[in-house]
Amino acid sequence: MNVQFRLKAAVLSALMFIVFVVLWHGLTFQQSHETEGIPLTSEQSALLKASGMSESDMQAYAAKGLVFEQIQQIAGLGLSSADIDAAGGIESFGFTTGGAAEEAKTGFPSPSLVWEEAYEQIRDPFYDKGPNDKGIGIQLKYSLLRVGAGFLLAVLVSIPAGFLIGMSPLVNLAFTPFVQILKPISPLAWLPVALYIIKDSEKASIFVIFVCSIWPMLLNTAFGVASVKRDYINIARTLELSKFRTALTVILPAAAPTIFTGMKISIGIAWLVIVAAEMVIGGIGMGYFVWNEWNGLNLASMIFAIFVIGIVGLLLDFVIGRLIAVTDYKE
Amino acid sequence: MNLTNDPFDPNIDLWNECGERSQSEEAAPTSIADFVISPKEKETQAFLSKRKFATGDPGSVTQRALENSVMKGIFGDDLSRRRFLKAVGASTAYTAISSLIPFHSLQAMVDDAMKKIEKKDLKIGFVPITCATPIIGGHALDFFKKYGLNVDIIKTAGWAVARDKCMNGEYDASHLLAPMPAAMSLGLGSASQDWRMVTNVNTNGQAIVLANKHKDKNDPKLWKGFKFGVPFEYSMHNLLLRLYVAEHGIDPDKDIQIRVIPPPEMVANLRAENVDGYLAPDPFNQRAVYDGVGFIHKLTKDIWDQHPCCCFGISQKFIDENPNTFIVLLTAILDATNTVELRQNRVAFAEAMSPRNYLNQPSAVLKQILTGIYPDGLGNIKNVPDRISFMPYPAQSMGVWILSQMKRWGYISKDIDFKSASDEIFLSTETESAMKAMSEKNRNVKWSDIPASKYPVYDVYGKEFDPGKVIEYIDSFEIKRS
Amino acid sequence: MKYYVRAELLKKSFPSHDRSSGEYVVFENLSLGLKKGEFTTCIGHSGCGKSTILNIFAGLEKPTQGGSFVGNRSIDRPGLDRAVVFQNHSLLPWLSTLKNVMFAVRARWPEWSGAEVEKHSRRYLKLVGLEGSVSRKPFQLSGGMRQRVGIARAFAIKADLLLMDEPFGALDALTRGVIQDELIRLWSKTDQTVFMITHDIDEAILLSDRILLMTNGPKATVAESVVIDIPRPRDRATIIHHPNYYPIRNHLVEFLVKRSKQLSPEAGTDSCSADQVKDKPSLIFPPEVRPQQETTTSVPEAAH
Ligand SMILES: Nc1ncnc2c1ncn2[C@@H]1O[C@H](COP(=O)(O)OP(=O)(O)OP(=O)(O)O)[C@@H](O)[C@H]1O
Numbered sequence A: 001m002n003v004q005f006r007l008k009a010a011v012l013s014a015l016m017f018i019v020f021v022v023l024w025h026g027l028t029f030q031q032s033h034e035t036e037g038i039p040l041t042s043e044q045s046a047l048l049k050a051s052g053m054s055e056s057d058m059q060a061y062a063a064k065g066l067v068f069e070q071i072q073q074i075a076g077l078g079l080s081s082a083d084i085d086a087a088g089g090i091e092s093f094g095f096t097t098g099g100a101a102e103e104a105k106t107g108f109p110s111p112s113l114v115w116e117e118a119y120e121q122i123r124d125p126f127y128d129k130g131p132n133d134k135g136i137g138i139q140l141k142y143s144l145l146r147v148g149a150g151f152l153l154a155v156l157v158s159i160p161a162g163f164l165i166g167m168s169p170l171v172n173l174a175f176t177p178f179v180q181i182l183k184p185i186s187p188l189a190w191l192p193v194a195l196y197i198i199k200d201s202e203k204a205s206i207f208v209i210f211v212c213s214i215w216p217m218l219l220n221t222a223f224g225v226a227s228v229k230r231d232y233i234n235i236a237r238t239l240e241l242s243k244f245r246t247a248l249t250v251i252l253p254a255a256a257p258t259i260f261t262g263m264k265i266s267i268g269i270a271w272l273v274i275v276a277a278e279m280v281i282g283g284i285g286m287g288y289f290v291w292n293e294w295n296g297l298n299l300a301s302m303i304f305a306i307f308v309i310g311i312v313g314l315l316l317d318f319v320i321g322r323l324i325a326v327t328d329y330k331e
Numbered sequence B: 001m002n003l004t005n006d007p008f009d010p011n012i013d014l015w016n017e018c019g020e021r022s023q024s025e026e027a028a029p030t031s032i033a034d035f036v037i038s039p040k041e042k043e044t045q046a047f048l049s050k051r052k053f054a055t056g057d058p059g060s061v062t063q064r065a066l067e068n069s070v071m072k073g074i075f076g077d078d079l080s081r082r083r084f085l086k087a088v089g090a091s092t093a094y095t096a097i098s099s100l101i102p103f104h105s106l107q108a109m110v111d112d113a114m115k116k117i118e119k120k121d122l123k124i125g126f127v128p129i130t131c132a133t134p135i136i137g138g139h140a141l142d143f144f145k146k147y148g149l150n151v152d153i154i155k156t157a158g159w160a161v162a163r164d165k166c167m168n169g170e171y172d173a174s175h176l177l178a179p180m181p182a183a184m185s186l187g188l189g190s191a192s193q194d195w196r197m198v199t200n201v202n203t204n205g206q207a208i209v210l211a212n213k214h215k216d217k218n219d220p221k222l223w224k225g226f227k228f229g230v231p232f233e234y235s236m237h238n239l240l241l242r243l244y245v246a247e248h249g250i251d252p253d254k255d256i257q258i259r260v261i262p263p264p265e266m267v268a269n270l271r272a273e274n275v276d277g278y279l280a281p282d283p284f285n286q287r288a289v290y291d292g293v294g295f296i297h298k299l300t301k302d303i304w305d306q307h308p309c310c311c312f313g314i315s316q317k318f319i320d321e322n323p324n325t326f327i328v329l330l331t332a333i334l335d336a337t338n339t340v341e342l343r344q345n346r347v348a349f350a351e352a353m354s355p356r357n358y359l360n361q362p363s364a365v366l367k368q369i370l371t372g373i374y375p376d377g378l379g380n381i382k383n384v385p386d387r388i389s390f391m392p393y394p395a396q397s398m399g400v401w402i403l404s405q406m407k408r409w410g411y412i413s414k415d416i417d418f419k420s421a422s423d424e425i426f427l428s429t430e431t432e433s434a435m436k437a438m439s440e441k442n443r444n445v446k447w448s449d450i451p452a453s454k455y456p457v458y459d460v461y462g463k464e465f466d467p468g469k470v471i472e473y474i475d476s477f478e479i480k481r482s
Numbered sequence C: 001m002k003y004y005v006r007a008e009l010l011k012k013s014f015p016s017h018d019r020s021s022g023e024y025v026v027f028e029n030l031s032l033g034l035k036k037g038e039f040t041t042c043i044g045h046s047g048c049g050k051s052t053i054l055n056i057f058a059g060l061e062k063p064t065q066g067g068s069f070v071g072n073r074s075i076d077r078p079g080l081d082r083a084v085v086f087q088n089h090s091l092l093p094w095l096s097t098l099k100n101v102m103f104a105v106r107a108r109w110p111e112w113s114g115a116e117v118e119k120h121s122r123r124y125l126k127l128v129g130l131e132g133s134v135s136r137k138p139f140q141l142s143g144g145m146r147q148r149v150g151i152a153r154a155f156a157i158k159a160d161l162l163l164m165d166e167p168f169g170a171l172d173a174l175t176r177g178v179i180q181d182e183l184i185r186l187w188s189k190t191d192q193t194v195f196m197i198t199h200d201i202d203e204a205i206l207l208s209d210r211i212l213l214m215t216n217g218p219k220a221t222v223a224e225s226v227v228i229d230i231p232r233p234r235d236r237a238t239i240i241h242h243p244n245y246y247p248i249r250n251h252l253v254e255f256l257v258k259r260s261k262q263l264s265p266e267a268g269t270d271s272c273s274a275d276q277v278k279d280k281p282s283l284i285f286p287p288e289v290r291p292q293q294e295t296t297t298s299v300p301e302a303a304h
């Protein structure tokens, strides 16, 4: 029954995805239209010839859809076909559709184009062609390392601090104003400050991850610890457990699901933020990859990267979700 | 090492000048006239003053650098050098030593510096725009390797980050906007740190682009209420846009809105109609045309021909600590600059810079920019060979002009001595001598841009700019903030 | 010293729910004592303050006034010398049945090896009939089974004083009988002092040496200390035939039905009103009562 239910959900998911891709394909599908040549009149040919353009050149331009005025301009500038080729070829000038440059050349990429791009990237995820061009696997590795480092630091700080805040109403009240002020600050706003203070973009991005992941964990830990049932603590008290052992063997397992829920929120935010931070800082990482593709306006590549970011986010969420499931308990 | 100290002067300490520039603090670092001459020994004094006279030749700074390193090599410490000079007299010493080592060859200096590179592995930052062609193409076509340098060039997302990474020491040198070393040294918009404008990596190379919907507004008088993007506040782009609209009666602070947008985001913002236009570096002007988003209203070349744009910036600290590396790096950049200035090499540079590691742009767009044969987005084909030029000489006048405009628009509020500030930040003397060293070695290398005076007079949008009359120049503008 | 465990002039009050009446006094000047090695039960209507007394003995709650003692040590915090079976069978929900017991055993004897701890714990789980459910988590157990884990845990640490708050409340008659027998067997082998709260009169008579009767709250008191004059070992089937059984039972029922209300200070017939007007009330333990077949004699008890 349960398996069947899940299967149904999976089929539904797949169906939605297929509909999405088909829609996407339909919306981005473009008929590759033939360029319609505009034949030159004999007077026009004569005029062009007089400006020094060869017969074959002018016929070639006309066949590619350039209007007479444009061919005349080329002739007037004294540009040979070799010159035009050196400048990227007449096809790159945006005239070949009949003169209107405003017709977007680079529309939204079709699914097949994105797949081609994705395939290129997935086939060789660890290539290294210099500091600014590395495979998606290497970019991912760096982003994950940064998130890992910042997140781990945040865990090391926020769990003990959360315990302190959760176990003492006094500390809780004293900390509240700071937490409330610091929490809503966009992590990216810290970036310039971190860059200025830390003077190292790598550490600054780790710091930003640290700052953004600390709050949900801190608050959830404090909340989880504060709301541990009095009864559980009474058990520890009647058994004369030390404060430390009580924290470790009673409060921690009791609050663990809440703490891990905080971690789940944190890692989600951290993954969101690292991409944004890397877009600003550059260098290497998924954010840099997206930025670099944006810089080249390669939408297909960006969409692929967005998929990858989403899937990794999903995996991170899943891993912590497993931890929650393992530590969760029913009363 | 301070390049300006005469190693044959027995009264200065050659060694201690390395880190702290204690003595040269009172003198402009590039000024050769101010070093201390011992009054004691007549003969030495005569010799030294003769050498001082000889330093009218701009190549002498690099020569002095060479002499410095040779003298240091011969004498293990400063005491023995001084004793020797005092004992035999400076001119005798010079004759003796120069018979062994050919000081007169400037090229020898570069060769010598190449043998003594202090730092082989360098990190150089760049923002992915065609302005940085000598750096990007130079890397792609192995110009740094040729000079024995192992350079990584690192793509940077925008100018603020480039500046921060420079100041944080993550980059040894960087592609910067021409006004940035000045802004950084003066502490405008950041902490203050001594950065030097070493060469122009390009001249010209910018344009004003408008969104296609403004095809009927191809006249700046119609731009009231427009939003414009510029890549950075302290940029030639901003200063030129301000100058241009102001000349057409539009107050850049009141009638239009100018916002900072990192170059790579220009096209996306234009497409999204967040801005009506921008004054940006290429390839984003041509890319707007290529993507059918906008058209080129005006090349900045037509505002000020051969205006500075981007520069190769380096910190004074790096120069002090790595004088040989600096000379070699400068020479490599100059070599690449000179090569790409030649028309026959431009297609090769365009193709080399196209991959993802570099500009990550279609090669056709880069070719249109570098050859200057391009569609303007209004259906026309243009042929402007110097749409982008690569004239390295960082004339002091350029610095003075930049400072004058920064003063005009209120970026600098205090009164400054334009010339001495520019002197310090624009290393025209060093660059000139490196340029000359190159042409000395290779007769084919010719520089057309070294002016007769360090302070040439420019024609900027129909108005004469004389660096000697800055205040008058600023006052002559109707629209200004100061 | 007559009483091993004592509560002396206890007062427990809570801030009142409605602001006007100041405070809610659960009890005041309440004194009671448990003799060493005795099995004492406490009976009273719901909400009169039985659990509060037990918690004060456990050290989990502090009285507003007065003090409590074990021997001559004042109780100010919980300790391993006192084992508690909580009314709501507090188990750690993330631990299995076995681990829950082991958790306490390990705390009691930290020097024991893991195997020893486990063996000991299993033995007590077997006593309460849970040997088949050692690896189940609390949420997989019935209410009665959970209560039995709590009992096993309290028994297992062999505390000096065993405090039980309605330990058999959730059990069926059969299981209840088995565990009662086990409890008595364990208790009789040691000199544990037991304080148990129950609502079941027959259970109280079967198990106790003495039964403390509490009046209704607020300002509840322990009205009497009923001595159960029925020799041990007692058998549940035959105990009702003992001549003292029904007199005791009737006495208890009458108390619960009538006198617990009448004796309450709220009802006006306050037996302790004389003490309450004094500045410093004197320490008076509840009078001992021995309901017997012929007559009922009461011997008032004075302190020290
Ligand atoms: N935190 C509290 N605030 C206010 N009143 C409380 C609080 N805790 C207990 N009380 C009151 O104290 C009185 C005694 O409570 P207690 O739990 O000792 O009763 P009990 O005799 O054990 O009842 P039961 O037989 O139902 O378990 C109750 O009337 C209760 O309302």
Ligand SMILES: [Mg+2]
Binding pocket: C050, C051, C052, C087, C165
């Ligand atoms: Mg109770």
